[in-house]
Amino acid sequence: xxxxxxxxxxxxxxxxxxxxxxxxxxxxxxxxxxxxxxxxxxxxxxxxxxxxxxxxxxxxxxxxxxxxxxxxxxxxxxxxxxxxxxxxxxxxxxxxxxxxxxxxxxxxxxxxxxxxxxxxxxxxxxxxxxxxxxxxxxxxxxxxxxxxxxxxxxxxxxxxxxxxxxxxxxxxxxxxxxxxxxxxxxxxxxxxxxxxxxxxxxxxxxxxxxxxxxxxxxxxxxxxxxxxxxxxxxxxxxxxxxxxxxxxxxxxxxxxxxxxxxxxxxxxxxxxxxxxxxxxxxxxxxxxxxxxxxxxxxxxxxxxxxxxxxxxxxxxxxxxxxxxxxxxxxxxxxxxxxxxxxxxxxxxxxxxxxxxxxxxxxxxxxxx
Amino acid sequence: xxxxxxxxxxxxxxxxxxxxxxxxxxxxxxxxxxxxxxxxxxxxxxxxxxxxxxxxxxxxxxxxxxxxxxxxxxxxxxx
Numbered sequence: 001x002x003x004x005x006x007x008x009x010x011x012x013x014x015x016x017x018x019x020x021x022x023x024x025x026x027x028x029x030x031x032x033x034x035x036x037x038x039x040x041x042x043x044x045x046x047x048x049x050x051x052x053x054x055x056x057x058x059x060x061x062x063x064x065x066x067x068x069x070x071x072x073x074x075x076x077x078x079x080x081x082x083x084x085x086x087x088x089x090x091x092x093x094x095x096x097x098x099x100x101x102x103x104x105x106x107x108x109x110x111x112x113x114x115x116x117x118x119x120x121x122x123x124x125x126x127x128x129x130x131x132x133x134x135x136x137x138x139x140x141x142x143x144x145x146x147x148x149x150x151x152x153x154x155x156x157x158x159x160x161x162x163x164x165x166x167x168x169x170x171x172x173x174x175x176x177x178x179x180x181x182x183x184x185x186x187x188x189x190x191x192x193x194x195x196x197x198x199x200x201x202x203x204x205x206x207x208x209x210x211x212x213x214x215x216x217x218x219x220x221x222x223x224x225x226x227x228x229x230x231x232x233x234x235x236x237x238x239x240x241x242x243x244x245x246x247x248x249x250x251x252x253x254x255x256x257x258x259x260x261x262x263x264x265x266x267x268x269x270x271x272x273x274x275x276x277x278x279x280x281x282x283x284x285x286x287x288x289x290x291x292x293x294x295x296x297x298x299x300x301x302x303x304x305x306x307x308x309x310x311x312x313x314x315x316x317x318x319x320x321x322x323x324x325x326x327x328x329x330x331x332x333x334x335x336x337x338x339x340x341x342x343x344x345x346x347x348x349x350x351x352x353x354x355x356x357x358x359x360x361x362x363x364x365x366x367x368x
Numbered sequence: 369x370x371x372x373x374x375x376x377x378x379x380x381x382x383x384x385x386x387x388x389x390x391x392x393x394x395x396x397x398x399x400x401x402x403x404x405x406x407x408x409x410x411x412x413x414x415x416x417x418x419x420x421x422x423x424x425x426x427x428x429x430x431x432x433x434x435x436x437x438x439x440x441x442x443x444x445x446x447x
Contacts, residue, residue: 333404
Protein backbone atom coordinates (compact mmCIF):
# COMPACT_ATOMS: atom_id res chain seq x y z
CA UNK A 1 0.00 0.00 0.00
CA UNK A 2 1.28 3.47 -0.82
CA UNK A 3 2.21 5.71 2.10
CA UNK A 4 -0.60 8.10 1.16
CA UNK A 5 -3.16 5.30 1.31
CA UNK A 6 -1.81 4.03 4.62
CA UNK A 7 -1.98 7.40 6.32
CA UNK A 8 -5.51 8.02 5.03
CA UNK A 9 -6.65 4.57 6.10
CA UNK A 10 -5.39 5.25 9.61
CA UNK A 11 -6.84 8.77 9.77
CA UNK A 12 -10.26 7.87 8.39
CA UNK A 13 -10.49 4.41 9.88
CA UNK A 14 -11.51 2.68 6.67
CA UNK A 15 -9.55 0.44 4.33
CA UNK A 16 -11.16 0.26 0.88
CA UNK A 17 -8.74 -2.42 -0.32
CA UNK A 18 -8.96 -6.21 0.01
CA UNK A 19 -12.20 -6.18 1.95
CA UNK A 20 -14.85 -8.87 2.35
CA UNK A 21 -18.51 -8.17 1.82
CA UNK A 22 -21.80 -9.99 1.82
CA UNK A 23 -23.56 -9.16 -1.44
CA UNK A 24 -26.92 -9.75 0.24
CA UNK A 25 -26.22 -6.88 2.61
CA UNK A 26 -24.55 -4.44 0.24
CA UNK A 27 -25.59 -2.79 -3.00
CA UNK A 28 -22.68 -3.44 -5.33
CA UNK A 29 -21.82 -0.27 -7.23
CA UNK A 30 -18.14 -1.21 -7.28
CA UNK A 31 -17.71 -4.23 -9.52
CA UNK A 32 -17.48 -4.14 -13.30
CA UNK A 33 -20.43 -6.51 -13.66
CA UNK A 34 -22.03 -4.09 -16.14
CA UNK A 35 -24.80 -6.34 -17.45
CA UNK A 36 -25.15 -8.46 -14.33
CA UNK A 37 -24.11 -11.58 -16.21
CA UNK A 38 -21.95 -12.96 -13.39
CA UNK A 39 -25.17 -14.30 -11.86
CA UNK A 40 -26.80 -15.28 -15.17
CA UNK A 41 -27.94 -18.91 -15.17
CA UNK A 42 -27.04 -19.54 -18.81
CA UNK A 43 -23.52 -18.19 -18.26
CA UNK A 44 -23.06 -20.23 -15.08
CA UNK A 45 -24.36 -23.40 -16.76
CA UNK A 46 -21.99 -22.93 -19.69
CA UNK A 47 -19.07 -22.68 -17.24
CA UNK A 48 -20.29 -25.78 -15.37
CA UNK A 49 -20.57 -27.72 -18.64
CA UNK A 50 -16.96 -26.83 -19.45
CA UNK A 51 -15.75 -28.02 -16.04
CA UNK A 52 -17.68 -31.27 -16.41
CA UNK A 53 -16.15 -31.92 -19.82
CA UNK A 54 -12.57 -30.71 -19.24
CA UNK A 55 -12.08 -30.50 -15.47
CA UNK A 56 -10.96 -27.44 -13.52
CA UNK A 57 -7.72 -26.86 -15.41
CA UNK A 58 -5.80 -28.26 -18.37
CA UNK A 59 -2.70 -27.92 -16.18
CA UNK A 60 -0.58 -26.82 -19.09
CA UNK A 61 0.31 -23.84 -21.24
CA UNK A 62 -1.54 -23.20 -24.51
CA UNK A 63 1.40 -24.59 -26.49
CA UNK A 64 1.24 -27.82 -24.46
CA UNK A 65 -1.93 -29.36 -23.04
CA UNK A 66 -3.80 -26.11 -22.47
CA UNK A 67 -5.17 -25.61 -25.98
CA UNK A 68 -8.45 -27.49 -26.21
CA UNK A 69 -11.35 -27.40 -28.69
CA UNK A 70 -13.19 -25.05 -26.35
CA UNK A 71 -10.20 -22.67 -26.37
CA UNK A 72 -10.21 -22.59 -30.17
CA UNK A 73 -13.99 -22.17 -30.28
CA UNK A 74 -13.85 -19.27 -27.80
CA UNK A 75 -11.14 -17.54 -29.84
CA UNK A 76 -13.19 -17.96 -33.00
CA UNK A 77 -16.40 -16.73 -31.37
CA UNK A 78 -14.64 -13.65 -29.96
CA UNK A 79 -13.11 -12.88 -33.38
CA UNK A 80 -16.55 -13.09 -34.98
CA UNK A 81 -18.05 -10.94 -32.21
CA UNK A 82 -15.73 -8.00 -32.70
CA UNK A 83 -15.24 -8.66 -36.42
CA UNK A 84 -11.47 -9.07 -36.47
CA UNK A 85 -9.56 -11.89 -38.14
CA UNK A 86 -8.05 -13.75 -35.22
CA UNK A 87 -7.91 -13.75 -31.41
CA UNK A 88 -5.67 -15.18 -28.71
CA UNK A 89 -6.66 -15.40 -25.05
CA UNK A 90 -4.22 -14.71 -22.23
CA UNK A 91 -4.85 -15.69 -18.59
CA UNK A 92 -5.46 -11.99 -17.87
CA UNK A 93 -5.64 -8.71 -19.76
CA UNK A 94 -2.85 -7.37 -17.54
CA UNK A 95 -0.60 -10.13 -18.90
CA UNK A 96 -1.78 -9.44 -22.45
CA UNK A 97 -1.07 -5.71 -22.21
CA UNK A 98 2.21 -6.42 -20.48
CA UNK A 99 3.34 -8.90 -23.09
CA UNK A 100 2.47 -7.68 -26.56
CA UNK A 101 4.74 -4.63 -26.74
CA UNK A 102 7.96 -6.51 -26.09
CA UNK A 103 7.14 -8.87 -28.94
CA UNK A 104 5.98 -6.30 -31.48
CA UNK A 105 8.20 -3.29 -30.79
CA UNK A 106 11.96 -2.71 -30.75
CA UNK A 107 14.33 -0.08 -29.46
CA UNK A 108 14.24 1.76 -32.82
CA UNK A 109 10.48 2.35 -32.46
CA UNK A 110 8.35 4.93 -30.68
CA UNK A 111 5.23 4.18 -28.65
CA UNK A 112 2.84 7.10 -28.25
CA UNK A 113 0.12 6.66 -25.66
CA UNK A 114 -2.72 8.53 -23.98
CA UNK A 115 -1.52 10.05 -20.72
CA UNK A 116 -4.27 8.21 -18.80
CA UNK A 117 -3.92 4.64 -20.10
CA UNK A 118 -3.98 1.76 -17.63
CA UNK A 119 -0.94 0.66 -15.65
CA UNK A 120 -0.81 -2.68 -17.53
CA UNK A 121 -0.21 -0.83 -20.80
CA UNK A 122 2.34 1.56 -19.31
CA UNK A 123 4.35 -1.27 -17.77
CA UNK A 124 4.30 -3.17 -21.07
CA UNK A 125 5.28 -0.08 -23.05
CA UNK A 126 8.14 0.81 -20.70
CA UNK A 127 9.52 -2.74 -20.87
CA UNK A 128 10.43 -2.30 -24.55
CA UNK A 129 13.08 0.32 -23.80
CA UNK A 130 12.21 2.38 -26.87
CA UNK A 131 11.25 6.03 -27.09
CA UNK A 132 7.94 6.61 -25.35
CA UNK A 133 5.71 9.64 -25.66
CA UNK A 134 2.53 10.34 -23.68
CA UNK A 135 -0.06 12.59 -25.30
CA UNK A 136 -2.62 14.71 -23.45
CA UNK A 137 -5.78 12.77 -22.65
CA UNK A 138 -8.00 12.47 -25.75
CA UNK A 139 -6.26 15.51 -27.30
CA UNK A 140 -6.06 14.87 -31.03
CA UNK A 141 -4.12 18.06 -31.76
CA UNK A 142 -1.39 17.01 -29.38
CA UNK A 143 -1.37 13.46 -30.75
CA UNK A 144 -0.99 14.76 -34.29
CA UNK A 145 1.85 17.07 -33.23
CA UNK A 146 3.71 14.08 -31.79
CA UNK A 147 2.95 11.88 -34.80
CA UNK A 148 4.18 14.55 -37.20
CA UNK A 149 7.56 14.68 -35.45
CA UNK A 150 7.91 10.90 -35.08
CA UNK A 151 8.54 9.93 -38.66
CA UNK A 152 12.18 8.95 -38.13
CA UNK A 153 11.32 5.88 -36.11
CA UNK A 154 11.18 2.39 -37.57
CA UNK A 155 7.68 1.67 -36.27
CA UNK A 156 5.20 4.03 -34.63
CA UNK A 157 2.52 2.71 -32.26
CA UNK A 158 -0.38 4.71 -30.83
CA UNK A 159 -1.97 3.25 -27.71
CA UNK A 160 -5.20 4.22 -25.99
CA UNK A 161 -8.11 2.79 -24.06
CA UNK A 162 -11.63 2.98 -25.40
CA UNK A 163 -13.44 3.78 -22.14
CA UNK A 164 -11.27 5.39 -19.48
CA UNK A 165 -12.74 3.79 -16.44
CA UNK A 166 -12.07 6.27 -13.65
CA UNK A 167 -14.35 8.91 -15.15
CA UNK A 168 -15.99 7.16 -18.10
CA UNK A 169 -14.55 9.30 -20.88
CA UNK A 170 -14.41 7.61 -24.29
CA UNK A 171 -11.51 8.00 -26.69
CA UNK A 172 -12.17 9.52 -30.14
CA UNK A 173 -10.79 6.28 -31.48
CA UNK A 174 -12.06 6.72 -35.02
CA UNK A 175 -9.99 9.91 -35.23
CA UNK A 176 -7.02 8.13 -33.69
CA UNK A 177 -7.37 5.33 -36.24
CA UNK A 178 -7.49 7.88 -39.07
CA UNK A 179 -4.42 9.70 -37.73
CA UNK A 180 -2.62 6.36 -37.57
CA UNK A 181 -3.45 5.72 -41.22
CA UNK A 182 -2.24 9.22 -42.14
CA UNK A 183 1.09 8.78 -40.35
CA UNK A 184 1.56 5.05 -41.00
CA UNK A 185 1.29 4.17 -37.31
CA UNK A 186 -0.15 1.05 -35.68
CA UNK A 187 -3.19 1.74 -33.45
CA UNK A 188 -3.61 -0.32 -30.28
CA UNK A 189 -6.79 -0.05 -28.23
CA UNK A 190 -7.67 -1.59 -24.87
CA UNK A 191 -11.44 -2.07 -24.92
CA UNK A 192 -11.75 -3.57 -21.44
CA UNK A 193 -14.59 -1.29 -20.36
CA UNK A 194 -16.12 -1.20 -23.84
CA UNK A 195 -16.61 -4.83 -24.84
CA UNK A 196 -20.05 -6.02 -23.83
CA UNK A 197 -20.96 -2.44 -22.87
CA UNK A 198 -20.90 0.01 -25.79
CA UNK A 199 -21.98 -0.40 -29.40
CA UNK A 200 -25.50 -1.27 -30.48
CA UNK A 201 -24.90 -5.00 -29.91
CA UNK A 202 -22.31 -4.58 -27.15
CA UNK A 203 -19.48 -5.27 -29.56
CA UNK A 204 -17.32 -2.53 -28.13
CA UNK A 205 -15.47 0.48 -29.44
CA UNK A 206 -15.13 -0.63 -33.05
CA UNK A 207 -18.88 -1.03 -33.44
CA UNK A 208 -19.63 2.03 -31.29
CA UNK A 209 -17.57 4.33 -33.49
CA UNK A 210 -18.30 2.56 -36.79
CA UNK A 211 -14.74 1.42 -37.47
CA UNK A 212 -15.07 -1.45 -39.95
CA UNK A 213 -11.60 -1.57 -41.47
CA UNK A 214 -9.50 -1.76 -38.30
CA UNK A 215 -5.99 -2.93 -39.06
CA UNK A 216 -4.42 -2.51 -35.63
CA UNK A 217 -4.38 -4.43 -32.36
CA UNK A 218 -7.34 -4.83 -30.02
CA UNK A 219 -7.10 -5.97 -26.40
CA UNK A 220 -9.84 -6.43 -23.81
CA UNK A 221 -10.40 -7.90 -20.39
CA UNK A 222 -12.86 -10.77 -20.23
CA UNK A 223 -13.38 -10.19 -16.51
CA UNK A 224 -15.55 -7.08 -16.65
CA UNK A 225 -18.81 -7.11 -18.66
CA UNK A 226 -17.70 -10.57 -19.83
CA UNK A 227 -17.76 -11.72 -16.16
CA UNK A 228 -15.05 -14.37 -16.43
CA UNK A 229 -11.28 -14.07 -16.51
CA UNK A 230 -8.68 -13.73 -19.21
CA UNK A 231 -7.65 -11.08 -21.68
CA UNK A 232 -8.08 -11.20 -25.43
CA UNK A 233 -5.80 -9.82 -28.11
CA UNK A 234 -7.24 -9.62 -31.61
CA UNK A 235 -6.13 -8.33 -34.97
CA UNK A 236 -4.94 -9.55 -38.34
CA UNK A 237 -3.98 -13.18 -38.85
CA UNK A 238 -0.36 -12.17 -39.39
CA UNK A 239 0.05 -10.27 -36.11
CA UNK A 240 -1.95 -12.67 -33.96
CA UNK A 241 -0.16 -15.74 -35.33
CA UNK A 242 3.14 -14.07 -34.47
CA UNK A 243 2.02 -13.27 -30.91
CA UNK A 244 0.59 -16.78 -30.55
CA UNK A 245 4.06 -18.25 -31.00
CA UNK A 246 6.34 -15.60 -29.53
CA UNK A 247 4.60 -13.88 -26.61
CA UNK A 248 6.01 -15.37 -23.38
CA UNK A 249 3.14 -14.11 -21.22
CA UNK A 250 0.89 -16.39 -23.29
CA UNK A 251 2.99 -19.43 -24.11
CA UNK A 252 4.61 -19.82 -20.68
CA UNK A 253 1.47 -19.27 -18.58
CA UNK A 254 -0.97 -22.00 -17.65
CA UNK A 255 -3.84 -21.65 -20.06
CA UNK A 256 -7.06 -19.92 -19.04
CA UNK A 257 -9.29 -22.39 -17.21
CA UNK A 258 -12.06 -24.30 -19.05
CA UNK A 259 -14.70 -22.77 -16.75
CA UNK A 260 -13.76 -19.29 -17.96
CA UNK A 261 -13.77 -20.37 -21.60
CA UNK A 262 -17.20 -21.93 -21.14
CA UNK A 263 -18.38 -18.84 -19.28
CA UNK A 264 -17.20 -16.56 -22.11
CA UNK A 265 -19.12 -18.67 -24.65
CA UNK A 266 -22.14 -18.38 -22.36
CA UNK A 267 -21.79 -14.58 -22.30
CA UNK A 268 -21.61 -14.44 -26.10
CA UNK A 269 -24.79 -16.52 -26.31
CA UNK A 270 -26.62 -14.27 -23.83
CA UNK A 271 -25.47 -11.09 -25.56
CA UNK A 272 -26.85 -12.40 -28.85
CA UNK A 273 -30.36 -12.60 -27.38
CA UNK A 274 -30.56 -10.29 -24.35
CA UNK A 275 -28.12 -7.42 -24.88
CA UNK A 276 -30.74 -4.82 -25.75
CA UNK A 277 -32.81 -5.45 -22.63
CA UNK A 278 -29.82 -5.64 -20.27
CA UNK A 279 -28.14 -2.60 -21.81
CA UNK A 280 -31.33 -0.57 -21.58
CA UNK A 281 -31.61 -1.35 -17.86
CA UNK A 282 -27.93 -0.53 -17.25
CA UNK A 283 -28.28 2.89 -18.92
CA UNK A 284 -31.51 3.61 -17.05
CA UNK A 285 -29.69 2.99 -13.76
CA UNK A 286 -26.83 5.21 -14.83
CA UNK A 287 -29.27 8.04 -15.56
CA UNK A 288 -31.18 7.52 -12.29
CA UNK A 289 -27.95 8.07 -10.36
CA UNK A 290 -26.55 10.81 -12.58
CA UNK A 291 -29.76 12.85 -12.47
CA UNK A 292 -30.07 12.64 -8.68
CA UNK A 293 -26.58 13.13 -7.29
CA UNK A 294 -24.48 16.30 -7.32
CA UNK A 295 -20.87 16.47 -8.48
CA UNK A 296 -21.00 13.51 -10.84
CA UNK A 297 -18.66 13.91 -13.78
CA UNK A 298 -20.53 13.81 -17.09
CA UNK A 299 -19.53 10.73 -19.05
CA UNK A 300 -20.49 8.83 -22.17
CA UNK A 301 -20.05 5.44 -20.49
CA UNK A 302 -22.35 3.76 -17.93
CA UNK A 303 -20.06 4.99 -15.18
CA UNK A 304 -20.91 7.62 -12.55
CA UNK A 305 -17.88 9.11 -10.85
CA UNK A 306 -18.41 11.53 -8.00
CA UNK A 307 -15.79 14.26 -8.03
CA UNK A 308 -14.56 14.17 -4.44
CA UNK A 309 -11.67 16.55 -5.21
CA UNK A 310 -9.19 15.48 -2.52
CA UNK A 311 -7.72 12.11 -1.61
CA UNK A 312 -9.02 12.45 1.94
CA UNK A 313 -12.60 13.14 0.88
CA UNK A 314 -12.40 10.32 -1.63
CA UNK A 315 -11.63 7.70 1.01
CA UNK A 316 -14.07 9.33 3.43
CA UNK A 317 -16.87 9.22 0.85
CA UNK A 318 -16.17 5.57 0.14
CA UNK A 319 -16.27 4.87 3.89
CA UNK A 320 -19.62 6.61 4.31
CA UNK A 321 -21.05 4.74 1.34
CA UNK A 322 -19.84 1.47 2.85
CA UNK A 323 -21.44 2.34 6.20
CA UNK A 324 -24.67 2.92 4.27
CA UNK A 325 -24.46 -0.48 2.61
CA UNK A 326 -23.06 0.66 -0.74
CA UNK A 327 -19.87 -0.63 -2.32
CA UNK A 328 -17.94 1.91 -4.37
CA UNK A 329 -14.49 2.29 -5.90
CA UNK A 330 -12.35 5.19 -4.66
CA UNK A 331 -9.55 6.44 -6.92
CA UNK A 332 -6.71 8.53 -5.58
CA UNK A 333 -3.16 9.15 -6.83
CA UNK A 334 -1.63 7.45 -8.83
CA UNK A 335 -4.88 6.26 -10.45
CA UNK A 336 -5.86 9.92 -10.86
CA UNK A 337 -3.60 13.01 -10.91
CA UNK A 338 -2.09 14.30 -7.66
CA UNK A 339 -4.55 16.13 -5.39
CA UNK A 340 -7.56 14.77 -7.26
CA UNK A 341 -10.00 12.02 -6.40
CA UNK A 342 -13.17 10.36 -7.59
CA UNK A 343 -15.49 7.70 -6.23
CA UNK A 344 -16.73 5.49 -9.03
CA UNK A 345 -20.20 3.95 -9.11
CA UNK A 346 -21.14 1.32 -11.68
CA UNK A 347 -24.78 0.25 -11.46
CA UNK A 348 -24.99 -3.09 -13.23
CA UNK A 349 -28.12 -4.44 -14.87
CA UNK A 350 -28.20 -7.26 -12.32
CA UNK A 351 -29.37 -4.87 -9.62
CA UNK A 352 -33.04 -4.14 -9.07
CA UNK A 353 -34.62 -0.74 -9.59
CA UNK A 354 -35.49 -0.71 -5.88
CA UNK A 355 -31.80 -1.14 -5.02
CA UNK A 356 -30.88 1.81 -7.25
CA UNK A 357 -33.58 4.01 -5.69
CA UNK A 358 -32.39 2.98 -2.23
CA UNK A 359 -28.75 3.71 -3.17
CA UNK A 360 -29.69 7.13 -4.55
CA UNK A 361 -31.50 8.08 -1.33
CA UNK A 362 -28.57 7.00 0.79
CA UNK A 363 -25.98 8.77 -1.36
CA UNK A 364 -28.01 11.99 -1.25
CA UNK A 365 -28.07 11.83 2.54
CA UNK A 366 -24.28 11.66 2.84
CA UNK A 367 -22.34 14.81 3.62
CA UNK A 368 -18.59 14.96 4.01
CA UNK B 369 13.40 32.33 -18.98
CA UNK B 370 13.36 30.82 -22.46
CA UNK B 371 9.78 30.91 -23.75
CA UNK B 372 10.21 27.42 -25.20
CA UNK B 373 10.55 26.00 -21.69
CA UNK B 374 7.45 27.82 -20.51
CA UNK B 375 5.53 26.57 -23.58
CA UNK B 376 6.62 22.99 -22.85
CA UNK B 377 5.52 23.31 -19.21
CA UNK B 378 2.19 24.79 -20.28
CA UNK B 379 1.50 21.69 -22.40
CA UNK B 380 2.11 19.45 -19.38
CA UNK B 381 -0.08 21.48 -17.04
CA UNK B 382 -2.89 21.99 -19.56
CA UNK B 383 -5.24 19.55 -17.82
CA UNK B 384 -4.10 20.19 -14.26
CA UNK B 385 -6.39 21.87 -11.78
CA UNK B 386 -3.76 24.33 -10.60
CA UNK B 387 -3.68 27.24 -13.01
CA UNK B 388 -1.68 30.43 -13.47
CA UNK B 389 1.42 29.32 -11.64
CA UNK B 390 4.34 31.66 -12.13
CA UNK B 391 7.27 29.65 -13.44
CA UNK B 392 10.67 30.30 -11.89
CA UNK B 393 13.93 28.39 -11.53
CA UNK B 394 12.75 27.19 -8.12
CA UNK B 395 9.37 25.89 -9.35
CA UNK B 396 9.09 22.31 -8.13
CA UNK B 397 7.78 19.97 -10.82
CA UNK B 398 5.93 17.69 -8.42
CA UNK B 399 4.84 19.97 -5.59
CA UNK B 400 4.13 23.17 -7.53
CA UNK B 401 3.13 21.88 -10.97
CA UNK B 402 1.77 18.50 -9.79
CA UNK B 403 3.72 16.63 -12.46
CA UNK B 404 4.25 12.90 -11.96
CA UNK B 405 6.78 10.63 -13.65
CA UNK B 406 4.76 10.34 -16.88
CA UNK B 407 4.29 14.11 -16.98
CA UNK B 408 8.06 14.45 -16.63
CA UNK B 409 8.52 12.28 -19.73
CA UNK B 410 5.95 14.41 -21.53
CA UNK B 411 7.80 17.56 -20.45
CA UNK B 412 11.18 16.30 -21.63
CA UNK B 413 9.68 15.24 -24.98
CA UNK B 414 8.15 18.69 -25.45
CA UNK B 415 11.48 20.33 -24.60
CA UNK B 416 13.30 18.00 -27.02
CA UNK B 417 10.91 19.00 -29.79
CA UNK B 418 11.29 22.71 -29.11
CA UNK B 419 15.10 22.67 -28.82
CA UNK B 420 15.60 19.99 -31.48
CA UNK B 421 17.74 17.89 -29.15
CA UNK B 422 17.68 14.41 -27.63
CA UNK B 423 17.83 13.98 -23.87
CA UNK B 424 18.68 10.56 -22.46
CA UNK B 425 15.81 9.61 -20.17
CA UNK B 426 18.29 8.22 -17.65
CA UNK B 427 19.48 11.81 -17.21
CA UNK B 428 16.11 13.12 -16.09
CA UNK B 429 15.62 10.96 -13.01
CA UNK B 430 17.21 13.57 -10.72
CA UNK B 431 15.27 16.51 -12.15
CA UNK B 432 13.10 18.12 -9.47
CA UNK B 433 12.79 21.78 -10.42
CA UNK B 434 12.59 23.91 -13.55
CA UNK B 435 16.12 25.08 -12.68
CA UNK B 436 17.30 21.44 -12.88
CA UNK B 437 15.97 21.23 -16.44
CA UNK B 438 17.76 24.41 -17.42
CA UNK B 439 21.01 23.06 -15.94
CA UNK B 440 20.60 19.89 -18.02
CA UNK B 441 20.01 21.95 -21.14
CA UNK B 442 23.09 24.07 -20.40
CA UNK B 443 25.00 20.84 -20.10
CA UNK B 444 23.90 20.10 -23.66
CA UNK B 445 25.12 23.56 -24.75
CA UNK B 446 21.69 24.44 -26.01
CA UNK B 447 20.22 26.97 -23.63
